[in-house]
Amino acid sequence: MTTIAFTVLAVSPAAQGTAARALTAGEQRSLAQRPAVEAAEVLYAATPALPGYAGITLTDTAVNLWWKGAAPHAATAAVQQATRHAPVHIRPAAHSEAELDDATTRLRTWLGQRGESTAVIKSTGDGSGLVVSTDLATTRTSSAEVSDIAGVPVSVRYEEQLVPVSRQDDSPPWSGGARTWNQTASTLCTSGFGVRNAAGRQFVLTAEHCGQIGHRIADGRGEFIGNTSHGHDDHDIGLVPASQVRDRMYVGGRDSNTTEHVVGWGHVFVGQHLCQSGVTSAEQTGGPVCDLKVLFFWQDREDLVEVEQQQGQPGARGGDSGGSVYSRVSGGVHANGTVTRAAGPRMAFQDFATAARDFGVDIP
Numbered sequence: 208m209t210t211i212a213f214t215v216l217a218v219s220p221a222a223q224g225t226a227a228r229a230l231t232a233g234e235q236r237s238l239a240q241r242p243a244v245e246a247a248e249v250l251y252a253a254t255p256a257l258p259g260y261a262g263i264t265l266t267d268t269a270v271n272l273w274w275k276g277a278a279p280h281a282a283t284a285a286v287q288q289a290t291r292h293a294p295v296h297i298r299p300a301a302h303s304e305a306e307l308d309d310a311t312t313r314l315r316t317w318l319g320q321r322g323e324s325t326a327v328i329k330s331t332g333d334g335s336g337l338v339v340s341t342d343l344a345t346t347r348t349s350s351a352e353v354s355d356i357a358g359v360p361v362s363v364r365y366e367e368q369l370v371p372v373s374r375q376d377d378s379p380p381w382s383g384g385a386r387t388w389n390q391t392a393s394t395l396c397t398s399g400f401g402v403r404n405a406a407g408r409q410f411v412l413t414a415e416h417c418g419q420i421g422h423r424i425a426d427g428r429g430e431f432i433g434n435t436s437h438g439h440d441d442h443d444i445g446l447v448p449a450s451q452v453r454d455r456m457y458v459g460g461r462d463s464n465t466t467e468h469v470v471g472w473g474h475v476f477v478g479q480h481l482c483q484s485g486v487t488s489a490e491q492t493g494g495p496v497c498d499l500k501v502l503f504f505w506q507d508r509e510d511l512v513e514v515e516q517q518q519g520q521p522g523a524r525g526g527d528s529g530g531s532v533y534s535r536v537s538g539g540v541h542a543n544g545t546v547t548r549a550a551g552p553r554m555a556f557q558d559f560a561t562a563a564r565d566f567g568v569d570i571p
Contacts (some may be wrong), residue, residue: 210262213338214530222341223307224450228459228465228533231495231497232481232497233495234482234495234496234497235537236267236480237480237481237497238535238536238537240265240434240480240534241341241535241537242268242292242548243266243267243268243292243293243295243481244473244534245293246270246289246290246291246292246294246295247263247265247289247474247479249288249289250286250289250295251263251418252273252285253281253288254281254282254285257279258276258303259276259277259278259279259280259282260274261273261274261275261300261301261303261307261333261334262304262330262332262477264331264333264476264478265477265478268294270294270295271295271298272297272298273298273299273300273333274298274299274300274334274489275299275300275301275302275303275306275334276528283441289366300333300335301334301336301359301360302334303334304330306359307334307336307337307359307506310337310357310358310361311507313323313357313358314328314337314353314356314357315328315507317356318339318486321418323341323475325342325368326340326341327339327340327341327369327505327507328340328506328507329504329505329506329513330504330506330555331477331542332477332503333477333501333513335467336354336378337359337361337362338361338363338364338503339361339363339364339394340366340368341363341365341366341368342367349363350362355500365539367551367565368550369549369553369554370549371416371443371547371548379436380393380449380451380452380453380457381397381398381401381449381452381453382402382453382456382457383398383399383401383412383455383457383469383530383531383542384398384456384457384484384485384489384530384531385397385398385412385454385457385486386398386426386486387418387424387427387432388425388429389417389423389424390422390424390425391421391423392418392422395427395486395526396414396417396528396529397413397484397487397526397527397531397546398412398420398529398530398531399411399413399414399530399531399542399545400412400456400469400472400539400542400545400570401449401452401571402452402562402566402568403452403568403569403571404566404568404569404571405567407450408450409448409449410433410436410437410446410566410568411433411452412445412446412545412562412566412568413431413441413445413447413528413545414443414445414528414529414557415438415439415442415444415445416443416547417445417528418447419435419438419445420435420437421435422434422435423479424447430512432449433447433448433449433450434447435447437566439566441508441510442509442510442561442565443509443511443546443547443557444557444561444562453571454468454469454470455468455469456469456484457489458484458489458494459489459493459494459558460490460493460494461486461489461490463489467533467540468538469533469539469540469542469570470538470541470570471536471542471570472542472560473534473536473543473557473559474558475501475512475558475560476501477488477501477503478500479500479501479534479551480497480498480499481497481499481500481501481514481532481534482495483495483522483523483527483530483531483532483533483556484496484499484531485523485525485527485528485531487524487526488527492520494519495505495533496516496522496523498518498519499503499516499522499532499554500514501513502514502515509557510561512555512556512557512558513554514553514554514556515552515554516552516554517552520553521551522549522551522552523549523554528546529546530545530546531545531546532546532558542559543556543558544556544557544558544559545559545562546561546562547570
């Protein structure tokens, strides 16, 4: 299957100020959705392991909990707790998450045998079925054929495939949303978030394709940050050891010193509104890219989350790779992931929950 080479770039401000700024309309929408996100977090902590669970999706003001069959008492008890934050509706699902996982395994094997292993299998989060995203020029796949193989409804989408995307002069303690320079590979990216592991070691979290293990990583002006020490190639996340990091991220334009307090991290849900603060986009727009609505969870080994910019603007640009994906909360932002791929208004990122699971890291 044809893929497009992704240019890796990134940028960051010259100082580490904390200047106040007005929220963008997209950030305001993200903040307004916060009660629904908090309700979804309650459900996510209690329901995914239960038989019949199919998924959680958000509207701007409420949560849908999708279930195949009758929801057990543990699920209804979680709903009662979650409704303290926002309305929750239990919706009937055609298939459980476990059934869709099995269908994905069958479908992936079949696609690989046909030489279409680069096709992406996605879940819509509501248990209705699966989506296969494939290149129009190379596909030999029909919806009816793949549905028969998978044993669940499958929609085939012929669309441009997402490809990897990769501010100027940050300094210790290192922040998220800043330019990073891979001096080994001569590529530029964006830092995601400052993180800390259980042993107290500090790192910059970014995309793995921005620096493989051993690569020398500096800021946009060449000041040394560290040599990449940890990487997960499938998940496209990596850690760069740093002398000191902080719980802030850049959100302004090319030379802005405006940062936001990263007060923690959160899971992501279909229907959630997010923003991303990659360097190149900040250079071109003067601030973060917002109104990124979560559409799909990728069911393949990359395990990415796919969003789409709701006004049709680019979801991410070359050089945004590794950059901060976040949502607004009271008092700052939540870390939600790091930028990986983009195509037009669509963008895919790795969620922070996966980084926490892979590397045992948290916001400092």
